[in-house]
Structure formats: structure tokens, C-alpha cells
Amino acid sequence: MRILVGIPAFNEGGNIGRIIKELEGTASGIIVCDDCSTDGTAKVASSMGAEVVRHEKNSGYGAGIGSIFKKAKGMEFDVLVTMDADGQHRVEDVPALVKPIEDGEADIVIGSRFMGKESDIPRYRKAGIKVLTSITNASTGKAITDSQSGLRAYSRKAVDSLAPADRGMGVSTEILIKASGAGLRVTEVPAVILYGPDTSTSHPVSHGVSVLASTIKFTSIEHPLKFYGIPGILLLGIGLFFASWVISEYAASGYLITNMAIVGIGAVLFGTVLLVTSILLYVLVSVVRER
Numbered sequence: 001m002r003i004l005v006g007i008p009a010f011n012e013g014g015n016i017g018r019i020i021k022e023l024e025g026t027a028s029g030i031i032v033c034d035d036c037s038t039d040g041t042a043k044v045a046s047s048m049g050a051e052v053v054r055h056e057k058n059s060g061y062g063a064g065i066g067s068i069f070k071k072a073k074g075m076e077f078d079v080l081v082t083m084d085a086d087g088q089h090r091v092e093d094v095p096a097l098v099k100p101i102e103d104g105e106a107d108i109v110i111g112s113r114f115m116g117k118e119s120d121i122p123r124y125r126k127a128g129i130k131v132l133t134s135i136t137n138a139s140t141g142k143a144i145t146d147s148q149s150g151l152r153a154y155s156r157k158a159v160d161s162l163a164p165a166d167r168g169m170g171v172s173t174e175i176l177i178k179a180s181g182a183g184l185r186v187t188e189v190p191a192v193i194l195y196g197p198d199t200s201t202s203h204p205v206s207h208g209v210s211v212l213a214s215t216i217k218f219t220s221i222e223h224p225l226k227f228y229g230i231p232g233i234l235l236l237g238i239g240l241f242f243a244s245w246v247i248s249e250y251a252a253s254g255y256l257i258t259n260m261a262i263v264g265i266g267a268v269l270f271g272t273v274l275l276v277t278s279i280l281l282y283v284l285v286s287v288v289r290e291r
């Protein structure tokens with residue numbers, strides 16, 4: 001098994017050297033995506049033999065994962081493992097992470113911090129990750145425990161069939177939504193994720209909001225008919241109900257209930273907009289996919 005390790009890194013000059021050293025004997029190759037660091041991250045990584053992909057300007061974690069996938073596509077490997085550069089992920093968890101792919105049982109393996117192994121997660125982060133994971137599961141129809149873990153293994157097939165586009169932390173969810181659409185098999189293994197003083201670059205609230213926004217975006221692209229069409233039909237039904245009620249009241253008593261009429265017309269209009277959106281988006285996505 002050739003294990004290629006991809007590490008997105010932003011100002012991790014103090015950590016990256018140790019991680020590359022620890023990967024000796026486990027990784028057959030290492031890609032470090034240096035996202036315009038100012039602290040010599042790239043220098044340390046390339047001096048230690050890692051393949052360095054450099055961004056001209058800071059583009060975000062997701063852009064880093066995207067560049068790692070792009071680079072990996074042209075390289076030889078059996079499994080691509082992604083792990084963070086800040087020391088939160090342990091090299092000793094890698095063998096168990098790649099095993100389901102080695103055994104031909106999965107295309108994507110997530111190292112989950114919620115499967116029994118002790119991770120000392122701050123309570124607000126735990127709550128946030130659980131909410132984001134539930135929303136991801138609602139979108140994919142799967143029962144994953146940790147949709148936000150960056151410690152993952154991807155089969156060659158998964159890397160070849162995915163092109164992550166989200167530039168921020170939403171990329172973890174994006175990949176799971178796209179994987180579900182592409183019929184890739186996703187599984188999880190327990191992993192320990194270490195929390196220390198310098199293990200986060202973004203504020204947890206803005207982090208959560210940005211992941212939520214991209215989850216909505218990618219769900220709507222993946223399932224436009226369900227996402228816009230079902231609410232559209234419901235609103236259209238509600239609107240027609242109110243409209244027919246207003247009309248029959250008017251016929252019976254000659255009195256026009258303006259409030260109800262406004263609600264009815266509003267719901268019909270909004271429902272129609274959603275329905276048209278769902279169909280247009282569905283056609284658009286189908287055309288783009290065929291290309």
C-alpha cells in the first residue's frame with residue numbers, strides 16, 4: 001500500500017517538521033499545501049523532502065484540500081490520507097484509518113473523535129460539530145458521527161472522482177455530499193484528536209456559519225428537486241388553498257378577505273419561484289455533469 005499524505009498548512013513552521021519526521025516509514029509520499037505562510041512552512045517542508053504546493057495568496061483550508069487532490073491525481077499512490085499540520089492528528093492513527101480501503105471495504109474513511117477513543121473536545125466545539133454532522137447526515141442520508149474531521153483516507157477512486165471546490169472549512173461536508181452523490185462508500189474509524197492552545201485558526205462561530213452556508217449550497221446543488229421543489233409544491237398548495245377559500249367566501253358573502261388574499265397570492269408566487277428554481281437548477285446541474 002502506497003500511502004500518500006496531504007497536509008494543508010498555514011503558518012505551521014513550528015509543527016510541520018515534526019509531523020513529516022513522524023510520517024517516515026508510514027508515508028510513501030507527502031504533499032504539503034503551503035497557503036502563503038509567512039513563517040517558512042514551505043522551506044521546512046521541502047527541505048525535509050515533502051512535495052510543496054504553494055498558493056500565491058492565502059485561500060483557505062478548502063483551497064488547500066483542493067490543491068492536494070489536484071496534485072495527488074498526477075501522482076502514484078493507493079490511499080491519500082489528509083491530516084492537519086497543527087499536530088491535532090496522530091500519525092499512529094493512520095494504519096487503522098487506511099485499513100478499510102486496503103481491505104476494499106470503503107472509498108473514504110473518516111477518523112472520528114466520537115467513537116469511543118478519548119478526545120478532550122471543548123464542549124461548545126463538540127455541540128457545533130454534532131449539529132453540523134446532523135445536517136450533513138440529513139443531506140446524505142448516512143449516519144456519520146464526525147463530518148468535520150480533517151483526518152481522512154481516500155481511495156484512488158475517490159480522489160479521481162472528486163474535485164473539492166469549497167475554499168473554506170465547508171470542504172469536509174462538501175466532499176461527503178458529493179461522495180454520496182457519486183456512490184462512494186464512506187466509513188469511520190475511531191481516532192484521537194488532540195486539543196491544545198494553538199489548534200484553531202478561525203473563530204468557532206464564523207467557522208460554524210461558513211460550514212452551514214456551504215452545506216446548504218452543496219445540498220441544494222446535489223438535490224435541487226428535493227431542496228427547492230418540495231417547499232415550492234407545499235407553498236403552492238397552501239397558496240391555492242387560501243386563494244380558493246377567499247374566492248368561495250367572496251362568492252358566498254360578497255366580502256373580500258384581503259389578509260387571506262394577500263397570504264394566498266404571496267404563497268402562490270413564492271411557491272412558483274421555488275418550483276421554477278428547482279427545475280432550472282436541476283437542468284443546469286445535469287447539463288454541467290454531462291459535460
Ligand SMILES: Nc1nc2c(ncn2[C@@H]2O[C@H](COP(=O)(O)OP(=O)(O)O)[C@@H](O)[C@H]2O)c(=O)[nH]1
Pocket residue numbers: 007008009010011012033034035058059060061062063064065083084085086088150199200201202
Ligand atoms: N491551506 C490552508 N490551510 C489552513 C488555513 N487555515 C488553517 N489551515 C490548516 O488547516 C488545518 C486545520 O486548521 P485549524 O485552524 O486548526 O482548524 P480546526 O482545528 O478545525 O479549528 C491546519 O493544518 C492548518 O494549518 C488556510 O487558510 N489555508
Ligand SMILES: [Mg+2]
Pocket residue numbers: 084086088198199200201
Ligand atoms: Mg486545528
